[in-house]
Amino acid sequence: MSDSRTLAGAKWFEQRSAEWRSAGRRLQDLESGRSARPQDVLEAVRAYPEIARDLALARRAAPTGPLTKYLEGVYLQLHRSLFRPPAAFWRDVRKLFTHDAAAAALELRWHIAAVAALFVACLGAGAWLVSTYPELASLFASEKMIEGVQRGELWTDNLLNVVPSSLLSAQIFTNNIVVSLFALCLGVLYGLGTFYIIAMNGLSIGGIFAFTAQYGVGGRLFAFTAAHGFVELSVVCISGAVGASLGEALARPGDLTRGAAFQHAVARGMRLMVVCLVFLVGAGVLEGFVSPDPRFPLAARFAIGLGYFALFVLVLSGALGRLGRRARAGGA
Amino acid sequence: MESIIRIPSVTGVDVELRIAGPGGRSYAFVIDWHIRFLAAAAWFIAGTFAFAGGLRALPPGAANASYGFGVVAPAIVIYFLYHPVLEILLRGQTPGMRMAGVRLVAIADGGAPGIGALLIRNVFRLVDSLPSIYAIGLVATMVTKNAVRIGDIAAGTVLVYDEAPREALLSQLSGRAVERLGLAQAQLVRDVLDRWPQLGSDARYTLAKELLTRAGVGVPRDDAGLKAKLEELVA
Numbered sequence A: 001m002s003d004s005r006t007l008a009g010a011k012w013f014e015q016r017s018a019e020w021r022s023a024g025r026r027l028q029d030l031e032s033g034r035s036a037r038p039q040d041v042l043e044a045v046r047a048y049p050e051i052a053r054d055l056a057l058a059r060r061a062a063p064t065g066p067l068t069k070y071l072e073g074v075y076l077q078l079h080r081s082l083f084r085p086p087a088a089f090w091r092d093v094r095k096l097f098t099h100d101a102a103a104a105a106l107e108l109r110w111h112i113a114a115v116a117a118l119f120v121a122c123l124g125a126g127a128w129l130v131s132t133y134p135e136l137a138s139l140f141a142s143e144k145m146i147e148g149v150q151r152g153e154l155w156t157d158n159l160l161n162v163v164p165s166s167l168l169s170a171q172i173f174t175n176n177i178v179v180s181l182f183a184l185c186l187g188v189l190y191g192l193g194t195f196y197i198i199a200m201n202g203l204s205i206g207g208i209f210a211f212t213a214q215y216g217v218g219g220r221l222f223a224f225t226a227a228h229g230f231v232e233l234s235v236v237c238i239s240g241a242v243g244a245s246l247g248e249a250l251a252r253p254g255d256l257t258r259g260a261a262f263q264h265a266v267a268r269g270m271r272l273m274v275v276c277l278v279f280l281v282g283a284g285v286l287e288g289f290v291s292p293d294p295r296f297p298l299a300a301r302f303a304i305g306l307g308y309f310a311l312f313v314l315v316l317s318g319a320l321g322r323l324g325r326r327a328r329a330g331g332a
Numbered sequence B: 001m002e003s004i005i006r007i008p009s010v011t012g013v014d015v016e017l018r019i020a021g022p023g024g025r026s027y028a029f030v031i032d033w034h035i036r037f038l039a040a041a042a043w044f045i046a047g048t049f050a051f052a053g054g055l056r057a058l059p060p061g062a063a064n065a066s067y068g069f070g071v072v073a074p075a076i077v078i079y080f081l082y083h084p085v086l087e088i089l090l091r092g093q094t095p096g097m098r099m100a101g102v103r104l105v106a107i108a109d110g111g112a113p114g115i116g117a118l119l120i121r122n123v124f125r126l127v128d129s130l131p132s133i134y135a136i137g138l139v140a141t142m143v144t145k146n147a148v149r150i151g152d153i154a155a156g157t158v159l160v161y162d163e164a165p166r167e168a169l170l171s172q173l174s175g176r177a178v179e180r181l182g183l184a185q186a187q188l189v190r191d192v193l194d195r196w197p198q199l200g201s202d203a204r205y206t207l208a209k210e211l212l213t214r215a216g217v218g219v220p221r222d223d224a225g226l227k228a229k230l231e232e233l234v235a
Helices: A003-032 A038-061 A066-082 A089-107 A109-132 A134-140 A143-150 A165-188 A192-214 A218-225 A229-251 A258-289 A298-316 A319-331 B022-052 B065-089 B095-100 B115-123 B135-143 B150-155 B167-171 B175-181 B183-198 B201-214 B223-234
Strands: B004-007 B015-018 B102-106 B157-161
Touching: A003 A038, A003 A066, A003 B167, A003 B175, A038 A066, A038 B183, A066 B015, A066 B167, A066 B183, A089 A109, A089 A258, A089 A298, A089 A319, A109 A134, A109 A192, A109 A229, A134 A143, A134 A192, A143 A192, A165 A192, A165 A229, A165 A258, A165 B065, A165 B115, A192 A218, A192 A229, A229 A258, A229 A298, A258 A298, A258 B115, A258 B150, A298 A319, B015 B157, B022 B065, B022 B095, B022 B102, B022 B135, B022 B157, B065 B115, B095 B102, B102 B115, B115 B150, B115 B157, B135 B150, B150 B157, B175 B183, B175 B223, B183 B201, B183 B223, B201 B223
Parallel strands: none
Antiparallel strands: B004 B015, B102 B157
């Protein structure tokens, strides 16, 4: 290096090191704070290209030297702070319920229809199997459940004497959420894991209903499921549809790479699933408080179940968002 | 070979991120696992102690809603929601990741991942943890380009070494040293001095002789003299 260049380098180092130090210190506030002072942000915006230039010079002089390492750290933090997406949590949540979930449901309508058809077919197959070969009930129900049904008792009878409603609700919705998320995640096996879970659920439910019907308690089981079943089974089908869409993204990525298609499918599916899981919590509450309570007559259970399902459809069809927008436009 | 992700920036100077491999990732996970297990166990034991007046199994029917919601549920929540909650609150880091010196970033821009991405990567733990002890996740980190598990692929995230700027690095260089040696040479001398304890005597001599000769300084024969001369150069 010539003397003049060495001198220029030394001058540059002396002049800039104070700036680097102060940028490093300011960044700690920007990184950790939820809100930063405007002058600090403006200072960071001004420093960003300057530090980038300094880093390029330092990298050229000594790619692994201490100055390069230091500037890499400052530059990375500046980049992270400046390009952080704005925090708009509640606005995003509202948009999710009024728009995004409905848009995802619309995109996935054929997947939902296909998985629902598979579910209904398996439901029918399970019912036919147990009606035709009653001994197959042992595939879907435990020995204790079978003995109870043969005595004319349902396992859901006196449920509230064993576990309090609140605890029952929590157990139920936690279990349902895990099952739904499993159905979704197993879509990563090119959709096969999802199909397996949906098919098994359909076969089990169909088989159990047929089995209880044989002993004259099918109506009581139907009454038990009337309040929560519509939404619960719909969410199972939707999670299966999202899982199937993940499998499809891997099998037929189209113009995208498999990774990018998978990411896109997951992001779209999760927008729908978050809303579904919230409804699943509500279904769990109904299953814990309403379904096992003999004080609720069948008509009331139906009214609650259908009303809750109507709200679910309202949200996933985007009608709730349209109503909200219309109301705001009318108010303005 | 070290894996690096280069994130293009508007300035034309790429942001470089060093990817944490299965080792760094496992180290962070083991620390986090201990923290969440101990926290959940501590809550459960303390709660049971307070509820039952001692650490004993509750008789059937005694476990009511207040025990379920006050003791069991929080312990389960601590254990299972530790990762998503802390990753969201600490913007892509858990205490274990912090101790291991790694953090999560969005692969698209190198920034902290959004809440949606963090939730997605945690939902996919259901698959990554199969059949047990995170076998699928661990294998995925070994075979994928960016050493990521399936949850990270789904969420578009990657675990990288967190390199906060340390002022000590800057303090190692003085303006006088840069003026005397030039920026590249001054950093090289600093680098050799940092690695001095790990170098063998032959390597020390060869490197020091080269650097001192370039700077036009006499080369002493002994080890201590070489080091002292190099330190003088960058003082």
